Every structure is written in C-alpha cells, then in structure tokens.
Amino acid sequence: MSPSDTNTNSAKPKGYWGKRLALMLAFIAFAPLLAPQFLLFPYAKRFGDTIVYSESEITPAFAKALAQSDKLLRASAIYGDDYDHVIVLTNGGWRWKWLAFGASGAFALNRPLTTNMVFNRTDIAAGKIYNGKAMGGERSLVSVIAHERTHALIRQHFGFIQSALFPGWKVEGYADYIAQESSLSADDVTKLKASGQDHPALIYYQGRQDVARLLAKNGGSVDKLFASG
Numbered sequence: 001m002s003p004s005d006t007n008t009n010s011a012k013p014k015g016y017w018g019k020r021l022a023l024m025l026a027f028i029a030f031a032p033l034l035a036p037q038f039l040l041f042p043y044a045k046r047f048g049d050t051i052v053y054s055e056s057e058i059t060p061a062f063a064k065a066l067a068q069s070d071k072l073l074r075a076s077a078i079y080g081d082d083y084d085h086v087i088v089l090t091n092g093g094w095r096w097k098w099l100a101f102g103a104s105g106a107f108a109l110n111r112p113l114t115t116n117m118v119f120n121r122t123d124i125a126a127g128k129i130y131n132g133k134a135m136g137g138e139r140s141l142v143s144v145i146a147h148e149r150t151h152a153l154i155r156q157h158f159g160f161i162q163s164a165l166f167p168g169w170k171v172e173g174y175a176d177y178i179a180q181e182s183s184l185s186a187d188d189v190t191k192l193k194a195s196g197q198d199h200p201a202l203i204y205y206q207g208r209q210d211v212a213r214l215l216a217k218n219g220g221s222v223d224k225l226f227a228s229g
C-alpha cells in the first residue's frame, strides 16, 4: 500500500470533524442574518436602488408604499442615499423568527453593518405590518420602511459609534418623527397611563413628541437635537 492510500480521516486530531460540523452549523444559522436571500424567498424584485425579497407576491402596491416612504425620508434634514437598500418582507413565520433572532416582537429590524431591513408579518395589499401585540400591534408599511431607514441616516450622518451612544428615546423618537407615525395611539397611551402599565412602544411615542418639540425650538436642526443631552 502506498502512502497516498492512507485514509486521511484517521490522520485528523480527535474532535476535528465535530468542530468542523459545529462551524458549518453556525455558518448556516448566521449567514442569513447577513444575507437573508439564503433563506430562498419565493419573490424578489428590484425598485431603483432597492432590492426586495418577499414571502408573498410583490404587487404594485409595494412600489407605491416605497415611493411614499421615500418622500417621508427625503424630508429629513440628514437625508442621504446611503440608507438600507435590501428590504426583506416575511409572513411572520419561520423566516422571520430566524432573521429576527430574539427580537421577534418587533415590527422590523435593521442590521447595522449590513444594508438589510427585515420586516415581521407584512400585508402588502393592506399596506400593514403586524407584530402580534394586542396593543400597538399594527403599523403602516410606509412608516416602518421610513423608520428603519432613518436609523441608517442617523448612523451615516453621525457615525456608527457615536449614533450607538445616543439615547434610545431620541433615536426612536426621531425615526418615528420622520415616519410620521407611532405604534401607539393617543387613546392607547391614556389607557396605559391610567392603568400604570408599561409598553415597549411608550418610549417611541414619548420620544417622537419630545423630538418634535425640540426640533421646533431649535429651528429644525438635527445636529443640535442630538448634541443636546
């Protein structure tokens, strides 16, 4: 038997294949977070600089929502075209749970260092996104796209590290200010306050109001808004 016939498997140190398998599984689990298209979305479409992957058919209603959202975004004083360009629409099922990775109660999420935004249960025809909550569980598709893209505008304008240090109420408040929509209605907030209940969207609601007040006072300067404590 020549040396080349040696079974190479037996030459590997103990645990080699186990480690390789673990690495492979980790890659399979995490790769879609960076490149959601690995999850084989049945529909994909390009709209200008935006690529959409979707679990349901991408009808012309989506193009309309995207255009409306773009209009909202362009109203931002820190507008630039370096926003998130990949939109991933799910039905709130396994693909969402995989991609949301522990944040499945959200309407959508954007992944810093990628240009991906992933959306929870989306109804393109109705123009709505649902997060499954009884209160504050529904938002317009237009506003959620604008909200998520505003996060990218903030990161782009102030830098990745600086924007990560801004208080949550200000960042979320500004994103909803640009989106011109809150998850909670004024009625919802009255009910929550009367019963002393907390809600994860309260900080967004209050933040949007505070941001609007501060911008009105400082002449609409986003730099001054984020510079103040």
Ligand SMILES: [Zn+2]
Binding pocket: 147, 148, 151, 172, 175
């Ligand atoms: Zn947000």
